[in-house]
Amino acid sequence: MTAHFDPTMVKLTEQKPSQNTKTPEPANLAEILRLAGLRPTRQRLAIAALLLDGRHRHVTADSLTEEIVAAGLYVSSGTVYNTLNQFTHAGLLRRVVIHNEYSLFDTNTDHHHHFYEAENDQLVDIPNDDVVLAQLPNAPAGHEIKAVDVIIHIRHKTAPK
């Protein structure tokens, strides 16, 4: 199902400069990685070539591994995970978590939202009135909205590191 993809063909020429205003336009992928504080290894370059070409899409560690194999390369699954996390930490990717594993069950069935502090794994209720969604999109054709979850990720103001 995955289209064949030659990582050497990937250019950044048409990439939207909409990413990070503080990131200067990098000459190549290796430079992007260096700016992120990551050594441009064969594995990271392969993944960067696949993901940082300006296309907007969603991948899982698994689907990405398939693409890498389809490109005639190989990267161990541990490294795929590490790289994905490193790229995310560097702001090159965004992590979206959907459902699955490790849920909290809230005895408050009224609609409300949450602060989440990752450091201490703390979840705090937000009174419903404190979050006002002025506009929501229509659900895709044939669908209806079942629920809206707003999770506001927070962190300590003073950088702990």
Added chain:
Amino acid sequence: MTAHFDPTMVKLTEQKPSQNTKTPEPANLAEILRLAGLRPTRQRLAIAALLLDGRHRHVTADSLTEEIVAAGLYVSSGTVYNTLNQFTHAGLLRRVVIHNEYSLFDTNTDHHHHFYEAENDQLVDIPNDDVVLAQLPNAPAGHEIKAVDVIIHIRHKTAPK
């Protein structure tokens, strides 16, 4: 075309019309379970007594098991999970998923949100402008907002169940 959501009246969920009885009357617990189509077993009654007393709090399967043990009872972990899911399905609890396990990595680092259809595990981008957060709460003291995730859970209009 689907009716647009009412921007002012933020009524987001369409959960089952479950009443939020704040009165922890033990006699009512069995009735609550029956109304939810669940046999009032010893295990379910124990969990209901702990969770459906009107207090608003967050529990995990693990923390709940601890409470059960602390109350001098015993419920197997499989049943704790089953019961939590059944209560959630019945609208007596709400499931909140925070992070962990099974993430998607989004090559779009611009701020945007997502539709998520659980049935087919489909994730669809929502253009940023389609979700308007008119008001956000202040982060708790000493904290700052790192990110805001809005996940709109959708389902097919024709109830497949």
Added chain:
DNA sequence: ATCCAGTTTAAAATCATTCTAAAGAGCCTT
């Protein structure tokens, strides 16, 4: 080239959650 901290690797470990099949319990009908 050399060296070493940073990386990658395969395999094992983690861990919340789900599944399995066998035993047990609710509850409706006699």
Added chain:
DNA sequence: AAGGCTCTTTAGAATGATTTTAAACTGGAT
């Protein structure tokens, strides 16, 4: 009260995405 049928519970095994481990490897500064 007993029978019986179904729904529930249970212990333990299975699942599956992710992380960790310890050893082998590599990029790049000296």
